[in-house]
Amino acid sequence: MKDVSVRTSLRRKAIALLLAIALLGVGAHLWLNTNAFGRDEACGGLVPTDSAAAVFSSSGRVSDGSGPDTRPDDRLAFTCTLESSSFLPWTDTERIRISAGRERGDFPFTDDGRWPNPAAVSFFSGGPTGAVGAVGDDHGWVFLPGACTTAGEPAIVEGYAPEGSDPVKLARLLTDVANRAAEGADCRGKEPLRAPAGLAAPAGPRPVRNGAVCGLADLEFPVPGQRTKATERMQEHIRPTWACEIAGYATYAVTQEPQIVNGIRSSPGFKEQSPVAGRRVSGFDPRHVVADCAGTPTYFSLEFGPSYNDAVGTPGTLRMQDLFDNFVESVGKRIGC
CATH class of the missing domain: 3.40.1000 (Protein Transport Mog1p; Chain A)
Incomplete structure (x- = not known):
């Protein structure tokens, strides 16, 4: 009976030792390889x-x-x-x-x-x-x-x-x-900002369609003779923020998001610009401006890429400001300007 008791005691001690080693291993893993027990x-x-x-x-x-x-x-x-x-x-x-x-x-x-x-x-x-x-x-x-x-x-x-x-x-x-x-910094609002619960994935590149550039039937392609080889990608929804990139040529953007537009209008250098497509505008330069669209301040911008810049001066290439006027006129019809 004594031998049985000794063996039982040894077995229990071995099990306890193995459990202790396992717990130490788990603890070490949590400490070294996860953020458990770390700072908040x-x-x-x-x-x-x-x-x-x-x-x-x-x-x-x-x-x-x-x-x-x-x-x-x-x-x-x-x-x-x-x-x-x-x-x-x-x-x-x-x-x-x-x-x-x-x-x-x-x-x-x-x-x-x-x-x-x-x-x-x-x-x-x-x-x-x-x-x-x-x-x-x-x-x-x-x-x-x-x-x-x-x-x-x-x-x-x-x-x-x-x-x-x-x-x-x-x-x-x-x-x-x-x-x-x-x-x-003592500038938070009455309620904390809420993060989005989900996000719409941006669309991937696609060939420029013959019927419409950036989904707009009357938007001019920057260099008409090069249209067949170009690709574009754009946001699916036009409100409150929309953008379209014609790879290498131009990126168009428009937003009516109030916080973005307010930040634009309050920034240094924002001032009245020459009219765009017959509209009174203010902005930072002739192609980054805010216009009034049926009572809603709306920002328009146009950036040009290397393929357009390389084509400047060649026959058929449209002028920058003409392209911007055409963009404001074309997208403006979609948002009630």
Whole structure:
């Protein structure tokens, strides 16, 4: 009986040891390869780690290194990089770069090489408390509340995520950061901004159809002789924001989203311009303007690409301002201008 008792005791001790080792292994895995038992926020409290973790494509521990790089003269100007790292051998370290700053109100539609083409992103807005922004493949932005605008420059939160990240989760992360940044700067609205529950995926490129350029029957092609080889991509819905890119030639955009238009009209350099298609307009230059469309302020923009610029001066190539007048006239008919 004594031998049986000893063996039973040894068996129990072995089982207890194995359980302890298993628990240590699980704990080590959770600590090293997930965000369990980690901090709830990062970047000086500006980023909720659960929102950031959801954007990364694989599980890992979220950290922010030395935290945000801030500007002492502006609480809404900062940059912070988050990393998701794991000790599992088949995983790579991923990064999300979050920043906030101030931009000219029509930044989403200007071709400075920094912003995604507006025809290739998913725009979102949802009434008084719905976040206003856009998300592309790995890059997105969200406007902060209008009360955060200073010196006429709207404030935005911008984010770069790993390629292939879920755009809805990236939009949610940027909205969360925008809410925290606005609260820290004492400029939040009565209610926090709401992230979109879903996003419509932008359409892919397609050949320019003979019957209509960008779905508009009377929109002129920038270089008529090159139309048959061109491709276009555009937003499916024309309100509140619509854009169409003819690859290499031109990108057209129009928006009636109130927060975007208000940010445009308050930005430095916004002033009266020469009439466009017979309409009185104000803007930054002759092809980035706001007009009145049946009582609704409406922004129009036109950017040109290298294929058009190379064709300037050749027979048949239409003048820039003539193309813009034609665009405002054509799309204006669709939105009641």
